[in-house]
Amino acid sequence: MIFHVFGSQINFLKKFVSESFRMLLFGKLLYLLVFFFTSSTCVAAEVDCVSLQKNASRYNLHGSIKYYEDKDQDKSLQEVMSDKDISWINLAESTPSFGFTHSAYWLKFDLCKSGNDKEKSVLEIGYPLLDSIHVFAVMDQKKVYEVHTGDMFPFSRRPVQHHNYIFFLPNFPDTASIYLRVKSESSVQVPLNLFTPAQFFEHNQTVLMIQGCYFGIILAMIFYNLFLFFSLKESPYLLYVLFTLSFFCFQSVLQGFFQQFTFDSVWWQSHGLLLFGFISIYFANLFSISFLNLSGKMPAFSKILRTFAYISALAAIFSPALPYAPMVKFMMALTITCSGGVMYAGFKLWWSGHRPARIFTLAWFTLLVSIILASFNKFGLLPRVFWTENIMQIGGVLEVILLSIALGDKINEEKRQRIIGEKNLSSSLEKKVKERTLALNHALQKLEAVNATLDKISLTDALTRIPNRRAFDNHMEKEFKSAMRGKDCLALIMIDIDRFKLFNDTHGHQTGDKVLEQVAKNLQSQATRPRDMVFRYGGEEFAAVLNKTNRAGVITVAEKMRRSIEGLKINIKDKLLTVTISAGIGMYCSKDSDSFVHSVEKLISQADSHLYQAKSNGRNRVSAPKE
DSSP states (O other): OHHHHHHHHHHHHHHHHHHHHHHHHHHHHHHHHHHHHHHHHOOOOOOSSBOBOTTOSBBOOTTTOEEEEETTSOOOHHHHHHOTTOOOEEOOSSSOEEESOSSEEEEEEEEOOOSSTTOOEEEEEOOTTOSEEEEEEEETTEEEEEEEESTTSOGGGSSSOSSSEEEEEOOOSSOEEEEEEEEOSSOEEOOEEEEOHHHHHHHHHHHHHHHHHHHHHHHHHHHHHHHHHHHHOOHHHHHHHHHHHHHHHHHHHHTTHHHHHTOOOHHHHHHHHHHHHHHHHHHHHHHHHHHHTHHHHOHHHHHHHHHHHHHHHHHHHHGGGSOHHHHHHHHHHHHHHHHHHHHHHHHHHHHTTOTTHHHHHHHHHHHHHHHHHHHHHHTTSSOOOHHHHHHHHHHHHHHHHHHHHHHHHHHHHHHHHHHHHHHHHHHHHHHHHHHHHHHHHHHHHHHHHHHHHHHHHHTBOTTTOSBOHHHHHHHHHHHHHHHHHHTOEEEEEEEEETTHHHHHHHHOHHHHHHHHHHHHHHHHHHOOSTTOEEEEEETTEEEEEEETOOHHHHHHHHHHHHHHHHTOOEEETTEEEOOOEEEEEEEEETTOSTTOOOSHHHHHHHHHHHHHHHHHTTSSSEEOOOO
C-alpha cells in the first residue's frame, strides 16, 4: 500500500527534483564563475576603519581586513603590533581562506567608534573547526579585550553558547584595532561577520531556520526509510539509513551542532569529522553494492568498491591516532574516488537498461559535484561564499532525497518485474502442468494396469492358476457379510485329496503337481454359477464357496465334485492314474437356528470338522451338518 501511493507520485518527484537540480546547479556555477573572476581581479580599497553603512545594521568588512602569516607560530600580540618588519597584506577576498597550513595567521581591522554609545558589536567566525582563536581589541597600543577559544576547548567554555564562535565586543570610546590569531590543523578559513546585536539575532534566526530545514529533511529521510526497512525487510533500506545517519553526524560536526547538542567533548569535535566521514564512505559503498546488485551484475567492480569500504573502515578506526590534515586530504580523495566509481557503475547499468540506476546515478552526481567544489573551497581554490561553504549540505540533501526516490523506484521496478515474471511463470507453469497432467494420467493408467496385474498375480495360485488362500480370505469375508445383510445362506466346501502324501512319495512331486492341476481344473468346472468360486486353500486342500445355497444344494454340488474327481483318469507317463477326494460342508443360514454360525472362522471350522469326519468314515465321501 505504501509503494502504491509512493509509486503514483514518483514520476512527479523525479521531474521536479531533476529540473530543480539542473536550475540550481546552473545558477550556482554561474554565480561562482562571476564571483571568482570579479573577486580575483578587484583591488582592495584602503579603509580607515569599519563602520555601519547608512541605513544598515551589518558591518561591511570587505577591503578592510589585513593579514600576516606567522610561519614560526611564535609571534605574540606585542611583537605583531611593534615589529616594523612585519608586512601586513590587504585581503582581496571577503572571507580569509588559506587552505591547509601549519602557519598561524594574524588578521586585523579597525573598528570605528559606534554612533550609539550603548550598542556593542557582535563578531562572528562562522567555521566551527578552527582549533585556536585569539581575539584581541587594542586602543592606543593597549590591550583592552581578549578572548581565547576554539574547538580545542570544551563547548561550555565558549564566550557565547553558539555553534559558531561569537564575540560580543565592548563599546569602545574610540577607534579600536581588532586582532585575531588563528591556528588550526583543518583548513584555515576565517569567515568574519560583524553585526549590531539586533542584526545578529535576525541573521541567526535565518541561519537556524535553514539549518533546521536541512537537518529536518535528513532526519525525515532516516526515519521514513527506517520504517520501510522494518516493514519490508529489504537490506538496501538499512544501509541507506546507516549511510544517511553517518552523513548527518558528519554535517553536524562540520556545522558545530554535534558538540553543542550531543557530547561537549574536545575529542569528538577534533576527531568526529574524520570518524563520521570514513563511516559514511563505508556505508555508501555497501549501499551502492546492494542497491545496484553489483555482486551479481558487476562482480569484479563490486570487489573493488568493497575493498574501498574496508579501507574506509580501517581509516575510521585509526584516524584518531594519525595526523589530521593528511587524513582529511585522504578522506576527500577517497570520497571522490568512490563517488566516481559508484557513478561509473550506475552509468553502465543505466546504459544496459537498469531503470533504478537512473535516479541513483543522478543522486551520486550531485554529491560528487558538491564534494569536489567543497574540496576546492577547503584547499583555497574557490572563494568562501554561501554556495561554496554550504555546497555539501545542498548536494547532500538533494542526494538523500534522490536516493530515497531511487529506492522507491527500485522496489516498484522489482514489483513490476516480479509481476511480469509471475505472468510468464504462470503461463509456463500452466503449460507444464497440462503436459505433466497428461503424462501423469498416462502413467496412472499404466500403473493401474500393472497394479491390477499384480493384484491378480498376488491372488492367483502359481501352480493351479485358480485363486489362492489370500483370495479365499478376502472373498469369504465379503460373501459372509453379504449373506448376513441379505439374510441368505452361504455354503463352504472344504476338499482334500485322499492319501496325497503317499501319492507323492510313490509317483514323485512332479506327478503330484500335475494331479493338483487336473483336480483344480475339474473342481472349477463344477462351480457353474457366476459367484461360485473354487480356491486352492493350501497343499492338497481346496475350498469352494457357494453363495445363496442351502444344505441340499451344497450337498449336490459336493457330490458332483467328488464323482467328477473319482471318474478322472490322469495320464502320467502312459499310465492312467486315479485319485479321490473327501469333502466337508459348512453352512451359514440365518433362517436355520441350529446351523447358525456367527463368524467366518466358525464357518471354516465347521467345514474342517466335517472334512475330518468324512476322512474318518473311509474317505471318498461328503460329510455335511445335520438338518
